[in-house]
């Protein structure tokens with residue numbers, strides 16, 4: 001593997017970046033009036049418009065040269081065929097296998113892994129059907145009405161995002177809830193109104209060692225046993241475990257029949273396609289979940305088989321590389337124009353920043369270029385009333401992804417409501433297109449009444465690059481395509497940057513020292529020299545507050 005800056009075509013790329021540095025998007029559009037035709041790509045349910053990016057034909061050529069030189073086609077093949085692409089952990093990253101149809105095969109270490117994947121899907125289906133048909137009974141004999149997913153990071157964000165995005169496809173019962181926060185606040189809120197007799201918990205953790213989830217699961221177990229007694233029966237009737245570590249699930253008390261397993265070669269943030277997707281299947285039914293897998297698989301095929309210049313994930317990724325390494329734009333906003341995609345930004349924050357927030361190459365050398373941008377987002381229409389001020393007039397350049405479904409509300413029964421909601425959808429699309437246009441062109445190109453003499457605080461300079469992604473409609477199938485698109489985008493960028501997108505060593509040390517810190521808090525060792533003065537001060541402050549509160553409890 002070679003660092004991006006050591007590739008033979010890097011100087012050409014830098015030259016191109018130098019040339020484009022002062023070029024305004026307004027001029028690009030004037031010079032190339034049919035830019036949309038030249039810069040949009042379409043596959044199945046997705047349309048990717050790159051015409052509002054600060055790129056010209058030479059830019060695309062320079063990027064593609066880098067991609068070929070970085071051996072991107074070979075890397076894609078290595079990903080799909082189960083090579084150990086996760087080098088620091090010496091294992092493959094086979095989330096794509098999770099969506100392969102049952103009549104295909106994929107050998108890893110001499111074994112076809114596809115049958116086991118489909119056996120797990122079948123197991124999932126039988127659990128989903130048992131719960132949804134009311135045959136799964138709690139210890140008091142009542143059917144399950146509510147399922148609570150206890151998980152964090154990849155064991156929460158993907159299912160949470162998908163359940164919210166696909167809520168139009170929900171087939172109740174049961175209601176599905178998500179609890180992730182370590183401090184217990186989400187769980188306490190839920191437990192206040194849930195009925196223990198009819199509540200089922202999914203203990204969802206790849207490692208089954210994550211402190212946040214273990215703490216929430218323990219609180220849930222105690223709540224159940226307080227109300228329902230019999231610990232043994234509770235474990236049988238009120239918990240399902242999802243993990244890559246069956247031994248740990250058994251040790252925690254979850255019976256084998258209620259364990260759904262997946263594999264070490266599925267990264268946490270790539271795991272919603274595995275049994276981690278159980279909440280999605282409970283929410284939209286197993287047929288819907290299989291649609292999600294089918295959409296992702298179709299995108300996988302496109303990614304694997306399509307020439308680089310027509311390949312949606314490749315071109316989306318190269319556009320990112322251009323913004324970061326060519327134009328030095330290191331902020332990236334994700335702006336869905338559809339309330340159902342509320343949790344997409346949070347999901348992509350983990351997918352992109354946990355994958356590519358790295359500064360060492362695959363050969364463990366330092367990189368001398370920027371990698372993953374700071375990525376954040378919010379529903380576009382709401383963000384218009386919050387942080388778009390910075391997009392339009394701040395000092396930072398930001399690369400934006402505008403995401404929206406082209407069609408919506410077609411199946412609303414009442415004609416009057418359909419008409420009104422269709423209008424709201426049209427308004428939303430209009431805002432989406434208006435914002436990206438203004439960001440691109442600035443105000444003077446759009447409004448002839450804007451005078452050069454206007455005060456500077458009123459001016460919109462434009463030249464902010466953006467990508468627009470349109471889905472035909474938001475369905476399980478199209479969502480599968482959208483998510484696979486971003487997963488592969490991340491992989492392509494990692495390949496160019498020569499970093500490993502499948503490990504996350506940067507999160508380990510924090511977990512380790514939190515354990516020692518908690519021990520010190522319990523033992524009140526807050527003045528020990530092992531802690532720096534800042535941490536000692538904060539610990540002392542909290543302990544004093546607690547002591548004061550204990551004293552006032554005793555006095556009252």
Ligand SMILES: O=P(O)(O)OC[C@H]1O[C@](O)(CO)[C@@H](O)[C@@H]1O
Pocket residue numbers: 152153154155204205206207208209210213268269354504507
């Ligand atoms: O599924 P687990 O093992 O509980 O991990 C949850 C999350 O924690 C992380 O390991 C980060 O701490 C993520 O990569 C992962 O998605």
